[in-house]
Amino acid sequence: MAEIRLSAEHKYAAELAALIAADQGGRPPGWAMSPRAVATYILGSDKPVGGVPIAPKYIGDRGLVEVAIATLASDRALMLAGEPGTAKSWLSEHLAAAISGTSALVVQGTAGTSEEHLKYGWNYALLLAEGPSPRALVPSPVLRAMRDGKIARLEEVTRTSSEIQDALISILSEKQLGIPELAEVVTAQRGFNLIATANTRDRGVNEMSAALKRRFNFVTVPVIDDLEQEIRIVTGREAELRADYQVGVEAPADLTRMLVTVFQELRAGLSKDGKVKLRQPGSVMSTAEAISVLFNSGILAGSFGGGKVGAAEVARSLVGAISKEGGDDLKVLAEYVETVAKGRTGPWKELYAATRGVAAKAAGST
Numbered sequence: 001m002a003e004i005r006l007s008a009e010h011k012y013a014a015e016l017a018a019l020i021a022a023d024q025g026g027r028p029p030g031w032a033m034s035p036r037a038v039a040t041y042i043l044g045s046d047k048p049v050g051g052v053p054i055a056p057k058y059i060g061d062r063g064l065v066e067v068a069i070a071t072l073a074s075d076r077a078l079m080l081a082g083e084p085g086t087a088k089s090w091l092s093e094h095l096a097a098a099i100s101g102t103s104a105l106v107v108q109g110t111a112g113t114s115e116e117h118l119k120y121g122w123n124y125a126l127l128l129a130e131g132p133s134p135r136a137l138v139p140s141p142v143l144r145a146m147r148d149g150k151i152a153r154l155e156e157v158t159r160t161s162s163e164i165q166d167a168l169i170s171i172l173s174e175k176q177l178g179i180p181e182l183a184e185v186v187t188a189q190r191g192f193n194l195i196a197t198a199n200t201r202d203r204g205v206n207e208m209s210a211a212l213k214r215r216f217n218f219v220t221v222p223v224i225d226d227l228e229q230e231i232r233i234v235t236g237r238e239a240e241l242r243a244d245y246q247v248g249v250e251a252p253a254d255l256t257r258m259l260v261t262v263f264q265e266l267r268a269g270l271s272k273d274g275k276v277k278l279r280q281p282g283s284v285m286s287t288a289e290a291i292s293v294l295f296n297s298g299i300l301a302g303s304f305g306g307g308k309v310g311a312a313e314v315a316r317s318l319v320g321a322i323s324k325e326g327g328d329d330l331k332v333l334a335e336y337v338e339t340v341a342k343g344r345t346g347p348w349k350e351l352y353a354a355t356r357g358v359a360a361k362a363a364g365s366t
Contacts, residue, residue, distance in 0.1 A: 005244060007104060008057075008097035015041060016098065018052035028073045030149035030191015031099050035069045038098045042069075042091070057094045058087060059233050064219055065091075071217040072099060072151065077172050077194040079157075079213075082221035085286020088197040091221065092153050095195060100150040105141035109156040113164055118142055119177060132181035142194070143177055149191030157196040162206045172215040201284070223267065224287055231260050233287055238294045248298030251309035256294060258347050259314055263290045266322075266332070271340050278340070281332045282325035293317040311350030318355065 009016065016032075019041055025034025033041075040049070042065050044056030058065060071078045072095065080088040096103040107117050120143050126136035145152035157165070171177055175188040196216065198208075224230040235256055242248045251259075265271050267285040269278050283289075297313040305313060322329045333355065341352040 007102075008093050009102055012041075012055075012057075012097070014052050015049075015054050016101070018048075018050035019054070019098075022050050028191070030189060031073070032101045033098060035066075035073060038069050038095070039065055041098045042094055058091050059229055059236075060087075060222070060224070064221070067217070068095060068219045069099075071219070072193045072195070074217070076217045077196065077215055079196050079198060079216035079218045080221055081198045081200055081218055083201055083223050083286060084199050084284045085288035086221045086223055087287070088199075088221050089155060092155075092195045092197055096151040096153055100145075100191065102150060103153070105145045105150055106153040106155060107141055109154055109158075109160040109164075111159060111161065113160045115164065115167055116140065118164055118167055118171075120179060134182065137179070137182070142171065143186060145194075146171075146175070146177060146186055146188040146192050149189030152192070152194045154194060154196040156198065158198045158206065158208060160206070162209075165206065165208060165212050169209075169212050169215060225264070225268075227257075227260060227264060227272075230264065230287055230290070231257055234260055234290050234294055237291045238298070241291070241295045242298060247302065248295060249302040249307055249309060251294055251298055251301075251314075252347075254347050255297075255309055255311065255314055258351060259294060259297075259318070260290055262318070262336070262341075262351075263287075265340065266336060276339055278336055279332045281322055281329040283322050283329050285322075289321050293321050296320070310354075311347055312354045315351060315354035 019037045020033050023033045023037040025036045027034050031038075039062070040054060042057050043062060045054040048054070068078055068080070068091070078095075080092055082088055093103040096105070107113065116138075117140055119140055121138040121140070122132075123136050123138055126133070130136055139147070142152045142154075144150070154160075154168070157168075172194065175192065177186045178184070179186065200220075224233065235253075238256075239250070242250070261272065263285045265278060266281055269280040270276070271278065293314070294317075296317040297309050300313040300316060301307060301309040319330065319333065322333050337352050337355045341348045341355070344352075
């Protein structure tokens with residue numbers, strides 16, 4: 001059976017190996033490669049390294065990436081903050097893979113995240129048989145990262161409780177974690193650090209305290225405003241998904257451009273020419289959502305259509321994406337196609353005809 005999704009360190013193993021072999025820069029203790037090589041891995045290279053092409057993993061501000069990398073070499077942890085769908089987790093995974101060789105030391109933050117998830121737990125069968133012992137201890141990803149000098153990842157930190165956030169302060173401040181049952185204190189090895197992510201739109205369960213914020217350097221991952229840049233991201237990532245899942249067909253370039261334009265205009269609440277103010281939907285019109293819509297459109301065309309992605313497939317996928325918050329957002333989409341899409345030429349005419357009927361039908365059923 002083929003794996004659906006490989007981790008970054010496995011999927012890009014050849015790139016990582018080539019960069020490590022060619023790296024002549026100074027490496028912080030515990031790092032697999034120098035900060036400059038990490039940046040090359042994340043941002044890509046115009047020229048092959050050791051005969052291996054280095055594809056960009058993040059398309060955006062180089063300065064943002066460099067600050068993130070520099071932070072991880074310092075005493076501060078890294079907080080990647082931003083709107084949903086801005087590739088925070090994607091960037092976190094690739095940073096960990098390049099620096100530590102593994103992106104697997106991750107804790108998913110939720111309202112139910114407990115101290116066991118952050119620190120350690122127990123194998124209760126062994127605990128009953130032997131009492132507290134190293135064999136009975138089940139270390140958390142964070143504890144394993146501390147012991148091995150690796151990068152740990154904490155997703156959606158603002159969704160965790162205040163107790164978890166308080167425990168995190170201690171770990172980040174002291175770089176130590178006590179295990180009183182074993183009369184042991186684990187001291188983090190060089191190379192240990194933590195990357196956390198937080199959605200700025202989702203306030204979560206608890207706001208971070210000032211004390212916790214001081215333990216992080218904040219890097220805000222912006223929403224992409226540049227049309228060509230977002231088209232490049234959407235096109236590239238959708239192609240990766242098709243290859244990973246081995247399903248779907250490629251969309252024509254003009255349809256991809258149109259879809260990304262729809263997302264940018266609805267996100268901004270303004271048409272590209274600045275002439276039409278638009279209502280903004282409550283649903284997240286993120287780059288990640290645009291990738292999903294394009295991928296789903298290709299599956300519809302390949303599986304149920306004529307093998308070519310058209311406006312009808314895009315319309316059906318777009319309605320599915322924008323209807324997550326209910327009928328009001330469908331009305332926003334209906335207004336958009338009437339005021340903006342209707343007056344445009346080319347694939348916009350087809351989108352207008354297709355979206356108008358699908359959106360009206362979906363809105364009527366909500």
